[in-house]
Amino acid sequence: MNPFPVVLSAPSGGGKTTVTHRLMAQRKDLGYSISCTTRTPRVGEVNGTDYHFLAEPEFLARRERGEFAETAIVHGRWYGTLKSAVQVVLDSGKHVMMDIDVQGAAQFAVAYPGAVLVFVLPPSVEVLVERLMARQTESRAALRTRLQSARAELKEVDRYHYVVVNDQLDAAVERVKAIIDAEEVKRERVRSLDAQVAGLITRLDTELEGFAQD
Ligand code: ADP
Ligand code: 5GP
Numbered sequence: 001m002n003p004f005p006v007v008l009s010a011p012s013g014g015g016k017t018t019v020t021h022r023l024m025a026q027r028k029d030l031g032y033s034i035s036c037t038t039r040t041p042r043v044g045e046v047n048g049t050d051y052h053f054l055a056e057p058e059f060l061a062r063r064e065r066g067e068f069a070e071t072a073i074v075h076g077r078w079y080g081t082l083k084s085a086v087q088v089v090l091d092s093g094k095h096v097m098m099d100i101d102v103q104g105a106a107q108f109a110v111a112y113p114g115a116v117l118v119f120v121l122p123p124s125v126e127v128l129v130e131r132l133m134a135r136q137t138e139s140r141a142a143l144r145t146r147l148q149s150a151r152a153e154l155k156e157v158d159r160y161h162y163v164v165v166n167d168q169l170d171a172a173v174e175r176v177k178a179i180i181d182a183e184e185v186k187r188e189r190v191r192s193l194d195a196q197v198a199g200l201i202t203r204l205d206t207e208l209e210g211f212a213q214d
Helices: 016-026 056-064 083-091 102-111 125-135 140-154 169-184 193-209
Strands: 005-009 030-032 068-074 077-082 095-099 116-121 162-165
Touching (some): 005 102, 016 030, 030 083, 056 068, 068 083, 068 102, 125 140, 162 169
Parallel strands (some): 005 095
Antiparallel strands (some): 068 077
16 A cells, blocks of 8 residues: 555644544554644644744755755744655655645645645634634734634635545544545555456456356
């Protein structure tokens, strides 16, 4: 099986992080691409686990050196996916779960045409605001910025292959699992398909000879 990147995007508070964590806990065939960002860590976030938290000069130097598969400024801070972070997971034979914004997803899809793009939608604006406020990670001004970005992000949904509404968490996780399972057996991804089918046809021809004179 050829592993592939699975990109999850959503407006802030849409549930990408929660869905991704839940999926990773349930499946052994998934790895996570840890992104880089210049934003400051939230309480409880760990450098090298949640993000690589970089100072802006370092981020820009690495960008200049071509280390990123994609970069974007989101809510006023730099975010980016290291090519090496994606490759390490693919080389281990696992699909790469990625939580990136709509601008980054568009760049990434060009660099990795085999990537599966999933947009996670909140069930309603009321629920989105409620969840963001309940998370208690943002100031009121930061909340406004995130909701303004949400407006622009929602308009990009057409770029995605799949849409999952994050109403009940378990159901949303099951839907993403179903997407991964279906993508694994997509014809273009099935390894050695031509050889498999040719073998079946040869065997079928032999079998048919037995029926020829009836
Ligand atoms: P994102 O990563 O898209 O910004 P999070 O995963 O941080 O969003 O989710 C935002 C908040 O909503 C978190 O506090 C999370 O626990 C909560 N949340 C996410 N999905 C659900 C859900 N299906 N039902 C209830 N709460 C949820
Ligand atoms: P947060 O700061 O809430 O963790 O993430 C803010 C936004 O940045 C989210 O939309 C998230 O998907 C996006 N993001 C996180 N990592 C990356 C990345 O590596 N690249 C891009 N383009 N966006 C990212």
